[in-house]
Amino acid sequence: MTPRKSSGSRKREKPPRSGKKTPPIAHDAPHAPELVIITGMSGSGKASVLKAFEDLGYYCVDNLPVELIPRFAEMALQSSEIQRTALVVDVREGSKLEQLPGILKSVRRMIPTKVAFLEASDAVLLRRFSETRRPHPLGTDAPVHASLKAERRHLAAIRALADFVIDTSKFNVHELRAHITERFREQAVEKSILVSCVSFGFRHGVPEEADLVFDVRFLPNPHFVPEFRPLTGRDPRVAKYIRSFPQTQEFVLRISDLLVYLLPHYIHEGKSYLTIGFGCTGGQHRSVMIAEEVGKRLHKAGYRVKVGHRDMPK
Numbered sequence: 001m002t003p004r005k006s007s008g009s010r011k012r013e014k015p016p017r018s019g020k021k022t023p024p025i026a027h028d029a030p031h032a033p034e035l036v037i038i039t040g041m042s043g044s045g046k047a048s049v050l051k052a053f054e055d056l057g058y059y060c061v062d063n064l065p066v067e068l069i070p071r072f073a074e075m076a077l078q079s080s081e082i083q084r085t086a087l088v089v090d091v092r093e094g095s096k097l098e099q100l101p102g103i104l105k106s107v108r109r110m111i112p113t114k115v116a117f118l119e120a121s122d123a124v125l126l127r128r129f130s131e132t133r134r135p136h137p138l139g140t141d142a143p144v145h146a147s148l149k150a151e152r153r154h155l156a157a158i159r160a161l162a163d164f165v166i167d168t169s170k171f172n173v174h175e176l177r178a179h180i181t182e183r184f185r186e187q188a189v190e191k192s193i194l195v196s197c198v199s200f201g202f203r204h205g206v207p208e209e210a211d212l213v214f215d216v217r218f219l220p221n222p223h224f225v226p227e228f229r230p231l232t233g234r235d236p237r238v239a240k241y242i243r244s245f246p247q248t249q250e251f252v253l254r255i256s257d258l259l260v261y262l263l264p265h266y267i268h269e270g271k272s273y274l275t276i277g278f279g280c281t282g283g284q285h286r287s288v289m290i291a292e293e294v295g296k297r298l299h300k301a302g303y304r305v306k307v308g309h310r311d312m313p314k
Helices: 045-054 065-080 091-107 123-133 144-160 175-186 235-243 246-268 288-298
Strands: 002-004 034-040 059-060 086-087 112-118 163-167 194-202 212-215 275-279 303-307
Touching: 034 045, 034 065, 034 091, 034 144, 045 059, 045 086, 045 123, 045 175, 059 175, 065 091, 091 112, 091 144, 112 144, 123 144, 144 212, 163 175, 194 288, 235 288, 246 275, 246 288, 275 288, 288 303
Parallel strands: 034 086, 034 112, 059 086, 112 163, 194 275, 194 303, 212 275
Antiparallel strands: 002 059
C-alpha cells in the first residue's frame, strides 16, 4: 500500500517572536466527506486517474487491501483534515478482490461512495503492455491477451456495480486526466488550487519555485523608522504603517483582483499549485505585510492559501 499525500499538504509555519503572534494563513475550503474507489483493467490508466484526483485535493491511496477499506472510510470520517479520498483497488488483490462488492455495500452506508471503473479495448491494452514492457499482474505464465481475458472475467461483478464506466481507449494521459477533472470537479473543487504567497528579499535572490513575482520595493520602507527596524511586517504596528499609504492599498486591491481573475485560468490548464513571490529589499517588512494581506484576500475569495516568509527573521 502506497499512500500519497494530497497536493494540498503543507507544513505549519512558526509564529514570529516579536510583536503580536498571529497564526499563518493556511486554510482549506470545507468539503463533504467522499470516497472514490478506482478500479478496472490493468493498463487502463488507473495511476493517471489517481493522480488527477490528487490534483483535485483528494487524499489518495494506491493498492489498498480490500479488508482495510472500511477502516480507511472510518478514518476519513473522523479526520478533520482528510475528508475527500480516493483509492485504487484492482486485480493485484488476487482472490480477496471477490470481497469488494460486499465491502462496498457496507462502506456506502458509512460515507458517500462512488466507483469509477476504467477499461479499454484489448487491442489498446495489448499495445500499452507492449510499449511499457511491464508484465500483467496475473503473471507471466500466460500470454497477455489470455491474462486480459481472465481479468475481465474476475472484474465483471465489480464493473456491474460501478457508478462510472470510462473507456480510455481513445485518451492519452493528458486527455484522461482532463476528463476526470471535468467529471469530478464541483463548484467547491474549482478553487482547489493551492496558492502559496511567499515573501522574500531581493538581496537573497528570487525564489526558484515562484510562478509569479511582484516587486514591492516602491512602497515606503519601515526599515528607516527606528522603532520598526527590529520588527517584521507581521507586527500590527508595522502593517498599519505600510497600509497607511494609498499606494499600498491600491496595489493590494489591484493585485488581488488580478489574481482572482487569473486563478481560474490556471486551474483550467491543470495547474494545482501556484507560488506567488512578493519581494522587497530584505524580505522583512513590506513583502511580509503584502504577502499576508494578499493571502487573506485570496482566502476570502474561496481559495486554499498558504503564506510563507522565506527571509523574515525567525
